[in-house]
Amino acid sequence: MMHIMTPSLVFSCLTLRLCGAWLLVAVPTVLTASNETVITRFPVEAENSYRLQFEAESNAEGAEWFLRTIDGDGRVPHAGCQDYPWQQITPGKNSYSHVFRAPPQAASVEFVVRWDTEQPKIGGCGLEPVQNASLLINGDFQEGEGNFSGWSEHNNVEFIEVDGKTALKVLHNGYALTDPIPVKGNARYRFVRGSTMPTSVLEYDADLHPLTPKSYGRKLELQTDSATRYFRFLYQTSFDHIPIYRTNTITSVGLVAVDETDADRSVNTSPFPGEIVLGSRCDPREEFAARELQYWIGEITGKRIPVLANPTSDDHLRIFLGEDWATDFEEDKAFLKGTDGYAVRRVGNNIFLFGVQPRGMLFGVYAFLERNSDIIWPRPLPEFAAIFSKNPELVFDNTNFRSRPAFKIRELRFSGSDPNPVWSQLWSGRNGSNSPMTLGKGFQYQQWRSGATIGMGGGYIWSFIGLEEEDETLYPLVNGNRLRNMWRQPCYTHPDVPRIMAKNASEMLESVPGMKLEFLICRVGDNWEVCTCDECIKPIPLDDGTQLAPTATNSIKDQLFFSTRNYIMLNRMAEILVKDYPNLELHTHAYIFASEPPKVKLHPAIVPHYAAYPTKDERYPILEQTSKGGSVWSRRMRQWSDEQDVKFGYFGYYYASGFNALADTAGPDYKALAQMGGIHAHNEGQASETGDLNSWDVDGIEKWIITKLQWDPTQNPTALRADYIRRVYGDAAPQMTQFYQLINDAWHSADNPTTVNCHTSSKILFQEFIVNAGVESQAKGLLEEAIETATDVKSKKMIERTLAKFKAFAAELNRLPVPYVPESTAQWSQYESPHWYKAHEVTDFERIPTSQPVTADLEAVHRTSIAMMRDDKNLYFKIDAFDEQQQPSEPPEQGKHFPKSDRVEIVLRSGSNAYYMAFGADGGVYLLKNWNTDRPWSNQTQVRFRTDKGRWSALVSVSLDDLEATDADVEMDAKFSRVVNPKTPQREESTYGGKSIFNDHPLLRSPMVLSR
Secondary structure, three states: OOOOOOOEEEEEEEEEEEOOEEEEEEEEEEEOOOOEEEEEEEEOOOOOEEEEEEEEEOOOOOEEEEEEEEEOOOOOEHHHOEOOOOOEEOOOOOEEEEEEEOOOOEEEEEEEEEOOOOOOEEEEEEEEEEOOOOOOOOOOOOOOOOOOOOOOEEEEEEEEEEOOEEEEEEEEEEEEEOOOEEOOOOOEEEEOOOOOOOOEEEEEOOOOOEOOOOOOOOOOEEEOOOOOOEEEEEEEOOOOOOHHHOOEEEOOOOEEEEEOOOOOOOOOOEEOOEEEEEOOOOOHHHHHHHHHHHHHHHHHHOEEOOEEOOOOOOOOEEEEEOOOOOOOOHHHHHHHOOOOOEEEEEEOOEEEEEOOOHHHHHHHHHHHHHHHOOOEOOOOOHHHOOEOOOOOOOOOOOOOEEEOOOOOEEEEEEOOOOOOHHHHHHHHHHOOOOOOEEOOOOOOHHHHHOOOOEEEEEEHHHHHOOOOOOOHHHOOEEOOEEOOOOOOOOOOOOOHHHHHHHHHHHHHHOOOOOOOOOEEEEEOOOOOOOOOOOOOOOOEEOOOOOEEOOOOOOOOOOHHHHHHHHHHHHHHHHHHHOOOOOOOOEEEEEOHHHHOOOOOOOOOOEEEEEEOOOOOOOOOOHHHOOOHHHHHHHHHHHHHHHHOOOOEEEEEOOOOOOOOOOHHHHHHHHHHHHHOOEEEEEEEEEOOOOOOOOOHHHHHHHHHHHHHHHHOOOOOHHHHHHHHHHHHHHHHHHHHHHHHHHHHHHHOOOOOOOOOOOOOOHHHHHHHHHHOOOOHHHHHHHHHHHHHHOOOHHHHHHHHHHHHHHHHHHHHOOOEEEOEOOOHHHHOOOOOOHHHHHOEEEOOEEEOOOOOOOOOOOEOOOOEEEEEEEOOOEEEEEEEEEOOOOOOOOOOOOEOOOOOOOEEEEEEEEOOEEEEEEEEOOOEEEEEEOOOOOOOOOOOOEEEEEEEOOEEEEEEEEEOOOOOOOOOOOOEEEEEEEEEOOOOOOOEEEEEOOOOOOOOOHHHOEEEEEOO
């Protein structure tokens, strides 16, 4: 039997204070829950401010008061509820006041009390309108100490006195957030002089859904977007290591309108036949979940569904959010216990969406939307935040399911210098990731609200010891010296190291009062240097009675010994911590030398993240490595699983610089992790979004799949890939399916021996899996066809960006197509021949350093152009060397000598042979094979010089026989250089590609493609 709590009119006994006496009277009451009663209802006008005053007497803790607004239709909009933990009725305090603003459409407000054990006595209730000098309520804290009017949402703050006035101090890792401040779209506002500037200005639409986060640049004047209807000012702390930034004192803040001309606050949207119901007392993440659900239903349907605090009796769809409503689904709650999973159940017109953690409800909202529409959140960039089809008749058919994640922590590691971390976590959360936020620069409220776990930690010395300890023997002895360096490892055997690290870890675990630190990591420094003091290199006694002696004094050569030393130290640290934190999970990296399974059992609290870096071949799963270097990682992972009885993590390196199918590797790896009791799935190297072309334009599909696999690694990456393509590309899905299949086939080809890891360059990836696979032309054509086919604007733009990156990768190869022009046999020596227009021309010459430094502008002052074409027997070059001083004249007399003035140089490589050619404005021609100046190169090269106003030119014919390049399989490449004013201070040397032609690194070559 389903019990849905709806308002009902009853008579309750209530104690009121009249004329100084407490009386027991019967009054009509809207009863909404046990131990909760409505004291009175006041009429209000929408968007006006009021002060509530009342007196109360309570002899017991646990009594609270709150407000809920009733609109003109008798509904209780969630936005009109003032129900926060600080609204306590406490013993010994009798007088209370609260200033608030009635929301739009408000008609009345109810004053309600609830209690645990004893009903408080209430009297002297009154409500009066107030005028605010600023758009903020209580921005100057004149309501007095302890009164959080206008600042309802906060954590770890305290009231203090500054210059005789009340101020609000945000303590370490705390935050304070103003109540919504009504503004108009396309309007300007200004902070009142003397205001404490907020950390962030958050903008919201008319339904209090956050708009795209952006920096306000600490400007005194704010310009709203067209959709902006509210501001909220967020105050946080900053750098932990700078004492002044560990707190943030707000003395006052005010905001006034500068220009609201032609601005508008009205919102006209047709109603959606239903309602979302969220209890008035909720976690900020749950409210965010409700606003996300409301927003995306509105975007998909074009209709507005309200978010209410109490359900109506209307005969339509009701979506109840939160476990408090799901009283008949205890088995689901038991299934979800200890996770941030979710369940969705339907009974008639009532849909119940809930988790046992606030994040669970948030993740459930996104799953609910995905299962009932074609919406997808493909990448963090706001322009492409979501892609979906409009559906005014949206119906929720898939409404009975539940899911819990395979891993407790699902981490997507974006760059530490990510300029838009809020975008990154918003995307991550929408796809089920709870990546730990990094404390150290304050509590990251916006990331937390989007599903991030609260995390802290870092390297041994950097985060847990510091560089200021007096005892230098805490630091490693390396090459006879003690190194105070944050990147190194500590002295493993110093008895105080575990104690100091545990002390600092304890401080971290208590660093967010009122909240639990959910993720603590204490990891090795990112290097191989270890302490080699006498104690650290002593043999280690093992439990079986044997000893583990070092075979070397460095961790590269003896990874087992120093890995064992590392974990012995961590075991001691864990032993200290679990005395006060028995449920501790101490995460660490099983990385570099510490990836070798140690010869000691790890403390059960330790969670090692196995990091197979850098010789694992990312084309293959960890347990299917085929190379000698890769097989080491397979052996180690099996050994970790067989020998250690701890929870595990996996540090994934599923990122590459080019097109890939890395999700096909991540899937089996995460599945293996789940089977060995893993709780932490990680992926490194997520690219930050700024709007510029980046790796999201190349393998955003793989990033999305990997994120989904972190939730459930039993899913098929191929099926997920198909789902992504269908949702993102719509009409162009057939072409994009073929495109990604080409990538996938090349990636998995057994004929391709290329090893790939996170350091593999984009040039190698494009060369090996696109060019050498023979799919370049077809892949490019499919992208071009997809652009023509796509009808959705966002889909089309995403494909265009992918094509742009495809072309950029192709350009990185510096290839020189040499067109086959049959007419060139007869006309190569004719400068004005129209067939030279068929040649491939290069003009991008950049200056390179010589004896003179090169400024930021690398463009050559003296322009150079080289065109090239071919027939069956010869290569032909047309050289134009521009020089403003050049005057028309007879061609210079050709001579077999090194040019003495302006010259153009060509270096050709054919197979294993190199050919150097220099052509000068003075007619000099100098030819070498393999740089041999003693043995002349016998060749048939022909040259025709020409001089015109502003340039000199040379037409060159080079026999393919002379280059030993008649075999179609011979690899050829070319380099071009121009040297002007040699042996003078005005010397300028420029090259095609901007590198010296004498640098023979393979990546600096420009391959010649002799096309037909």
